[in-house]
Each structure stands twice: as structure tokens, then as C-alpha cells.
Amino acid sequence: MSHRLLQDPGLPVANPTTSYWQTPPNLDVLDIQSPSLPEERDVVILGSGITGLSVSWWLTQLSDSLSISVLDARQICSGATGRNGGRINCTAVQDYAKYRKIFGKEKAVQIVRFELAHFNAIYEFAKEAGANVLERSEVRRVGAVSAVFSQEKLLELKRMLEDFELAFPDLKGEWKIVDRTEAVEVYKIANAHGALVGKAGAAWPYRMVTSVFANLQSKFADRFSLEANTPAISVDRQGTGDYPYNVVTPRGIIKAKHVVHLQNPASGFPKRSNSSWSFLIDDVLDYATQSPTTGHIVIGGGETNGKAEVLGIPSDAEEDILALSHLGGILPAAFGVSQWGHEVESKTRIAASWTGILCNSLDKVPMVGMLTQKLLDRPAGNLESAEWISSGYGGYGMVNAFLCGKNLAHMIARVDLDGNESLPEAYYITPERIGMLQRILKKVLNSRQEHARALL
Numbered sequence: 001m002s003h004r005l006l007q008d009p010g011l012p013v014a015n016p017t018t019s020y021w022q023t024p025p026n027l028d029v030l031d032i033q034s035p036s037l038p039e040e041r042d043v044v045i046l047g048s049g050i051t052g053l054s055v056s057w058w059l060t061q062l063s064d065s066l067s068i069s070v071l072d073a074r075q076i077c078s079g080a081t082g083r084n085g086g087r088i089n090c091t092a093v094q095d096y097a098k099y100r101k102i103f104g105k106e107k108a109v110q111i112v113r114f115e116l117a118h119f120n121a122i123y124e125f126a127k128e129a130g131a132n133v134l135e136r137s138e139v140r141r142v143g144a145v146s147a148v149f150s151q152e153k154l155l156e157l158k159r160m161l162e163d164f165e166l167a168f169p170d171l172k173g174e175w176k177i178v179d180r181t182e183a184v185e186v187y188k189i190a191n192a193h194g195a196l197v198g199k200a201g202a203a204w205p206y207r208m209v210t211s212v213f214a215n216l217q218s219k220f221a222d223r224f225s226l227e228a229n230t231p232a233i234s235v236d237r238q239g240t241g242d243y244p245y246n247v248v249t250p251r252g253i254i255k256a257k258h259v260v261h262l263q264n265p266a267s268g269f270p271k272r273s274n275s276s277w278s279f280l281i282d283d284v285l286d287y288a289t290q291s292p293t294t295g296h297i298v299i300g301g302g303e304t305n306g307k308a309e310v311l312g313i314p315s316d317a318e319e320d321i322l323a324l325s326h327l328g329g330i331l332p333a334a335f336g337v338s339q340w341g342h343e344v345e346s347k348t349r350i351a352a353s354w355t356g357i358l359c360n361s362l363d364k365v366p367m368v369g370m371l372t373q374k375l376l377d378r379p380a381g382n383l384e385s386a387e388w389i390s391s392g393y394g395g396y397g398m399v400n401a402f403l404c405g406k407n408l409a410h411m412i413a414r415v416d417l418d419g420n421e422s423l424p425e426a427y428y429i430t431p432e433r434i435g436m437l438q439r440i441l442k443k444v445l446n447s448r449q450e451h452a453r454a455l456l
Helices: 002-006 050-064 092-103 106-117 119-126 131-137 151-167 180-185 207-221 320-335 400-411 429-445 447-454
Strands: 042-044 070-071 141-146 176-179 194-202 222-225 234-237 245-249 252-261 272-273 277-281 284-290 296-304 353-358 367-369 389-391
Touching: 002 353, 002 389, 042 050, 042 245, 050 070, 050 207, 070 277, 092 106, 092 194, 106 119, 106 151, 119 131, 119 400, 131 207, 141 151, 151 176, 176 180, 180 194, 180 284, 207 222, 367 400, 389 400, 400 447
Parallel strands: 042 070, 042 252, 070 222, 141 277, 252 389
Antiparallel strands: 141 194, 176 194, 234 245, 245 252, 272 353, 277 284, 284 296, 367 389
16 A cells, blocks of 8 residues: 555546546537647646636636646546536535544634635636536535434534534534434435434536636637647756746647646545445445436445555546445435335446546645645746646545635736635645655555554
8 A cells, every 4th residue: 555655646547437427528628629739838737627627717817818728638527527426515514523633623614614615606606607507517505414324423413513513603503413203204314313414515517617618718719728638748847937847748848837736636645436415324425416407316435434445546447346336225225215215126226337536635635835845856936937736635626626726826826815715724835734744654654554544
């Protein structure tokens, strides 16, 4: 496992599984390329998921002159954004408990408010981003039900909610605990001992991202381009000129002022996952969302925390047979035969299955900002010209990526951003944080496998 954690994830595999969200594909941008690569760009963005879209969108809104190219090693939006569960769901009560243990109360409150800001931010963006984007992307409010299947877990949820309401008095009443009777009679989860009930959001991320990218390509054709199937083989800095970075691809070299690294799963420490309700059974977390148009239920999870076999696997080409078996049975197990019905022999209810890659930081929160010299094997930049990153969402990209991208765009454009949409202090790349992460990594690499898993 230590070897896998240190190895370069490399380029994304060429034959990924196809997710439910990516069918049908958006042919307007799927394999789009310029006839020839631009020679120079103010900003080159590596990655065409939701963070890449956010950075692109906000840079075009903040400046009427910046030139931008978005590169992807595969088809547009073929990575994590096109493979997730479609939930814009901040598990606020549980997240506050988790982050308070790691960072203390003040920073934990910042993180949770930032996560909670995502639904409104994405909803308003989808309304403004072009005709029919909101309708096509199905951004909507949904109820969130986090079911637990033991009395011990229910008591733990109650303690978490009490602590949460003390820290967020303005949100008191937004979440509530329901007992076993209500979980069964109202929410139809026959085998639950109780649940935490609140609000969340849901969307069709692939449609949103590809639709808006197509709009940007059309509206800003003179200074914006999408370059699918164009992997960045290397990035190096040559001198201090206007465009000091060479972004090397099989199609040629683009000279850039800024390079933005947004290939979340290809940034190091990937973790594979099979991708509204949540079901927590022992240490296995599953989540599900139902499409309002197709009626399909999309389930994600099926993997125990810290499972060593999937750590450091940078491929979304294969499926985990144990996870697939688990996901095929979790809904009848949770809802019970009385609600789910009997399985029909020879007729599967699984319409599609796929894998994706999660990228985790060692301190459980994203890394956002300018790449410093300690993180590079080439000269670091400055505010005039630099390399930037937003990565390490740990499977919670839908309540992190969009506003991380907005913050990154504001950093590059040197425009302040305030309020709940401003970046939490814990997300910034600082010398202190880098030193702490290096110490954690050293402990991981020097530990036996079971101890290393606990640290991760």
C-alpha cells in the first residue's frame, strides 16, 4: 500500500467504465478540439470537470480579456464529475462533528457553512449559465434521510445534532432525528432504527458541465477553447517572460501565464469508488438519489472506510465485484421486501454500473491555492504567473468543487471574495499545513498496514 500511495497516478486510463450520467453523451463537446493548439494562453486549465467549469466561468466573468484553454486527457467531463452520485448534499451534522475533532470549532464552522453554500451557488449558476441549463441539469432541492441500523448509531446521531445546534443556532430545526416508527412508516426504510432528516440538493452534473462548456465555447470563441483527448505530458517553467510555462502535449506545446491543476483523481492518493438516502450500516456508507425524469435510483458506496485494496488504484476501467454485489442488494436490505418488493428472477434491476476515483488529502479537506516551492520540482511562480491547484475532495466534490473553483478564479484574477462562499481557512495551502501533511505521510509510510489505514 505504501508503494501505491507514493507512485505517480499517471494519465487517466483510456478505457473507463461508462457511467449512467454520461449517456447519451454531449456530442457538442465530447471530443472537441481546436484545429491546432493555441500557441499562448493566459490560463491553461488541466481538467474538464465541475472545478474546471467553475474556474473557466468565473474567469470569463471577472475579465473580458483573459485567454483560456481547458485540456482533458480524455473526453470532456469523463472523470469524477461525470461519475458521482448526483447529490449536492452537505452532511452538515456529521461533518461538523468530524471537522471539529480535526480543526477545532471555528474552522469546522467555516467548512460546514462553505459546504452548505453550494446548493444555492450551483442553482443560481445553472439559472444564469444559459437557456435550459437548469432544466437539463435537474438541479433541485430534495429531502435528505440518513438512516442508521443500530440503536448505538442513533444515539450517536442525537449527540451530534445537539452539538451542531449549539454551534449553528441559526440552523436549529433544519435537521431532526426520527425514531424507528417514523423511519418505517413515513420514510419506508423498514429495517432502520431511526434517521437524521433534513434538506439536500441533487443534479445531473455531466449535463450541467457539458452544456455550459458548450455555451462558453460558443460565446467566447476568440479567447476560450476546449481541448479533449489532449493530455498534459509535462509542465515546466522557462524564465520569467509573459508566458513562462510550457504545457507539453502530444499535439504540441502551449505557452501559459498560469497553469491550473484540476485533475482531482490524477493529483495523487486516489481511492476508487462505485458510484436522497444515506444508509450507515456498521462502517459501510451507501447513498442514493432518484432522478425525477427517469425514476432511476443512483446508488453510490459499497466500500468500507480505509479498505486497503482500493487505496492508490488510479484506474476507473474496472469494477469491484464485491462492491457491485453489495450495491445490488443494499436497497432491498434497507427498505425491506414490504417496500422494495421481490426481485424478479432473470430480470435485473441494475440498469448500469461504473467506477470512479476519489482523491483524498491526508487531513480530510481539499487543497486549494498557489503551488509553492515545497510542492514543486521546478521554480515556483508568483501572483503574476503561477501554478494553481484545487484537489482532494474525498468524494464530496459536489459540496466543494464549484466554490473552490470560484475562489481559485478570484485568486488568479486578484479579486476578493467574501462571505460564506469564501474559502475556509483549512483549505489553503500554507507552509504550516504542508509541514503537518509531511509528518502524517511519514507516519503512514513507517506504520504497519492496519495502522496506516487508520491514519488515512
